Amino acid sequence: MKGLIRNNFYSVGSALKWTIAFCMVINVAVIMGAARFPSDDVFLPILILGQIGAFVGLTGTALQKDSTSKWSKYERTLPLKICNVVMARYISFLIFSIIGILLATITVLLFSLISAQPLNLERVGYGYSFGITFALLVPALLYPLVLKFGADKSEIMLIISVVITIGLFVGGSAILTPYLKHLNNVNMIYRIACIVMSVVMFICSYFISLALYKRKEF
Numbered sequence: 001m002k003g004l005i006r007n008n009f010y011s012v013g014s015a016l017k018w019t020i021a022f023c024m025v026i027n028v029a030v031i032m033g034a035a036r037f038p039s040d041d042v043f044l045p046i047l048i049l050g051q052i053g054a055f056v057g058l059t060g061t062a063l064q065k066d067s068t069s070k071w072s073k074y075e076r077t078l079p080l081k082i083c084n085v086v087m088a089r090y091i092s093f094l095i096f097s098i099i100g101i102l103l104a105t106i107t108v109l110l111f112s113l114i115s116a117q118p119l120n121l122e123r124v125g126y127g128y129s130f131g132i133t134f135a136l137l138v139p140a141l142l143y144p145l146v147l148k149f150g151a152d153k154s155e156i157m158l159i160i161s162v163v164i165t166i167g168l169f170v171g172g173s174a175i176l177t178p179y180l181k182h183l184n185n186v187n188m189i190y191r192i193a194c195i196v197m198s199v200v201m202f203i204c205s206y207f208i209s210l211a212l213y214k215r216k217e218f
Contacts, residue, residue: 004088005095012058012065019054023103026051030110044111044120045127048104052131055100059093059139060158063151086210089143090202097135104131122187129191130169136198137165140205147212169194 026047104127112119141161146154173190 004085005092008062008088008092012061015058015061019058020099020103022054023051023100023107027103027107027110030107030114042123044108045123045130047107048124048127049131049134051104051107052097052100052135055096055103056135056138057158058096059142060154062092063143063146064154082213083210086206086213089209090139090206093139093143097132097139100135101128101131104128125188125191129195133169133194133198134162134165136195136202137168138162140198140202141165144205144208144212147209147216 030047108119108124138158138161141164142154142157145157145161149157172194
């Protein structure tokens with residue numbers, strides 16, 4: 001299992017380094033300009049989403065690299081349980097997402113420490129709720145689609161997964177908010193519901209991917 005997870009990181013070696021460097025540049029920019037940015041501006045949730053989304057994009061890179069290097073075919077011949085191969089993918093997806101969330105958290109902490117203005121917790125909460133939903137739901141949709149239609153189409157499948165995720169989050173808010181407006185803290189309730197839904201879909205996606213992997217001919 002550890003070897004499979006390590007291989008997933010090797011697949012995105014240079015992309016991972018560039019993504020971390022990108023996040024570090026963002027944090028330096030926050031340090032230099034935090035005092036100039038209003039705390040109620042949309043830039044902070046955008047930075048949260050951008051950093052989490054950058055690491056989520058590594059899932060597509062890993063799948064594409066494994067297809068290009070023919071690793072996807074080779075791993076099937078290894079003396080490993082199929083469930084471990086698929087599980088290693090999902091653990092890697094989670095690790096990528098956690099790194100993105102941690103780096104986004106550094107950005108928020110730096111802003112709160114340096115800026116003279118208090119954080120807009122509503123916007124920060126929106127950034128995190130959408131970011132966590134994005135980090136779980138995109139891989140949950142992406143990997144079964146790649147197994148079904150092929151890793152050579154991973155970029156297209158990634159775009160489709162991102163569009164579906166955004167559509168579900170934004171569309172669900174537009175549809176359900178009128179029915180939930182009588183509740184207190186309706187925004188918080190909706191965001192928590194989205195995170196719970198994405199966790200459930202991520203778990204279900206594992207079993208769907210496992211079934212697809214067993215039937216797939218590489």
